[in-house]
Amino acid sequence: MINVILCGGSGTRLWPLSRTMLPKQFVRLFDGHSLFQDTLIRNQSVCNHSFIVSNTEQFFLAADQLSQVASLKADFLLEPIGRNTAPAIALACLALEQDDVVLVTTSDHLVKDQKAYEEAVIKAKALAEENNLVTFGIRPTYPETGFGYIEASDQDVLSFKEKPDVDSAKLYLEKGNYFWNSGMFCFKAGVFLKELERLSPEVYQASVEAINLACEEDYSLDSRVFKVGLDAMQNIPEDSIDYAVMEKSDIVKVVPCDMGWSDLGSFDALYDEVKASFDDNAVLPRLNNSPEPICVDAKNNLLVTRDRQIALIDVEELLVVDTSDAILISKRGSSQKVKQVVAEIKKSAPELAEVHRLAHRPWGTYEVLVDSEQYKVKRIVVKPGSKLSLQKHFHRNEHWIVVSGTATVTVNEERFLVRANESTYIQMGQLHRLENEGKIDLVMIEVQVGEYTGEDDIVRVEDVYGR
Structure with missing residues (x-):
């Protein structure tokens, strides 16, 4: 069985802890692991492979956290923009064998009872092998109005309910045959695609065209990475798996379960x-x-x-x-x-909604130490063997001071080394690049001086990470 992990989402309901460039699935909340890492670990006992669907901005963060979980491997499918869960799952299934049984999970949910989880997955797999579409229903413990509900008769799904008002939620709880919709699914890849083609043909056809145009990228990782083009992705209608397939299909089953589940949505x-x-x-x-x-x-x-x-x-x-x-x-x-707060933040200070002061990049991290009018100070850490893009700026000069390690610096046609306690100066408009060819982290302080020091004052000429 293959675990398809949906790794998109910005987690705005947990701002300022979670932000676009470090959403809640990558925040280390419990026991030093992120929810994404917990998802990988939780499913290795029931699945023999992971297939991660991620947006391009968060790919290297996901790959980095994957590498920190010993012995686990996974392949990636990268989306330039999100089109909701139906296209994401369709693209993953199109990249797999049609008889593969897939377990679709999010990357940002909490499951505390591993044994109950494994038992539920085993039941779901058996139903999926009989060519059913299987969803997981969480036994409700209180009248929650923030979740969708599943009405069931034993394992047969009778209906899907939108997020209810309080009175309806209380009624569902009293009846006893309503379950929270967990957003987890299990089915054969081919069975899901046939139902998608029958029930939402526009989503299906556009997804087929997109996967046919996708290319395999070489990022020198121990993973296969498939990248979907922007134009092809934009042509796919945006829709959730519930609306596109589950609510319309007549082959849907549910596995009721109580596994200590939470979506940690607030x-x-x-x-x-x-x-x-x-x-x-x-x-x-x-x-x-x-x-x-x-x-x-x-x-x-x-x-x-x-x-x-x-x-x-x-x-x-x-x-x-x-x-x-x-x-x-x-x-x-x-x-x-909190979502209302984030909407206001995006108007007045958009970077606060996008990135923390400590920001993760494919090559390492940077931390903003001082951000003032006409100057900014950063602490930059570049991982061994990594390099920033070849770039230039139109509104700022940069002073680089190496704290530890050795920097390989390119300025226009010149290439030279800057060692610990040495510095260099990059003038506005000069083409430049920073590399770490050493075996230890390169740590440096960058002082930006100019009329504007925003992160969007970067013109990338060459980038090994395809940004």
């Missing part, structure tokens, strides 16, 4: 999972040895801390999320409104 959901008490508050495991929160007569709050000291006095039922460049404070129960 900070309220995160509170429910973190609950381990620290002075009666839920504290997300701290990173970077940040100080323990101080709580004086404060309880039932969620605290997500990083570097700063956080102190709460006489407050209850709050969500406090602290990152290096943004703080979110909300009442518990109101975190679904």
Whole structure:
């Protein structure tokens, strides 16, 4: 069985912890692993291969986190833009053998009961081998209005329900034959494609054309990487698997299960999972040895801390999320409104919605230390054997100071080395590139000076990562 992992999504409901360039599936929330890595590990016991569908911007982040999970391998299909789950799954199935049984999972859900999960997958696989489309229904524990529901009679699906109002959700809970729609599926690749062709022929045909035009990229990784072209992707109608196939098909089965599942779709959901008490508050495991929160007569709050000291006095039922460049404070129960905050952030300070101060790139990371009018200071780390694009800027000059390692620097036609405690200067408009040909990380400080220091003042002339 092949695990098709859907790895798109921006996770805006968990801003500022999750952002476009580091969405929630890649954030290390529990036990030092990301949800994406947990998904890979969880499914290796039931699947013999993973096939990851990712957008091009997040591919190298996914590949990097995959490499950190020992002995696991996977292939990739890269989408230049997202067209929802039906095209993503169709493209993956078209790249596989038609008799392959696929287990479709998201990359950003939490499953706490591995044994119950494996038992549910085994049941789903048996039904899939009988040429059914199988979905997983989570037994509801409260009247949730943020999920879709599945109405079932034993293993037969009677109907799919949209996200209900509170009264309807309570009624579903009372009836007992309604389940939360988990967004997980199991079927033969060919069976799904036949149903897609029958029920949503436009999505099917455009997906076939897109996969026929896809090319295999060589990124010198221990993975096969298939890349779909932008024009072909744009021609595929945008639709979810539920609307395109599942709600219309007459061969759908459901496996009811209780496996400690959560979609972690909001900070309220995160509170429910973190609950381990620290002075009666839920504290997300701290990173970077940040100080323990101080709580004086404060309880039932969620605290997500990083570097700063956080102190709460006489407050209850709050969500406090602290990152290096943004703080979110909300009442518990109101975190679904975070999407409204992100919409406003995109208008006033779009970079805050896109990237953290510590940003991950295919070649390494950069961290913004100071961002002021007419200058910016960054700490840049380039991995061994990696290099940035050959590029130039129109609005800024750059000063590079090497802290450790050795930098190979290209400026126009000149190529030279800059060692620790040495520096160089890149003038506005000069074509330049930074490389690390050594065996250890290259660490340097970059000082940008100019009228504009935004990340979009980059003209790439050559890039090994295809950006």
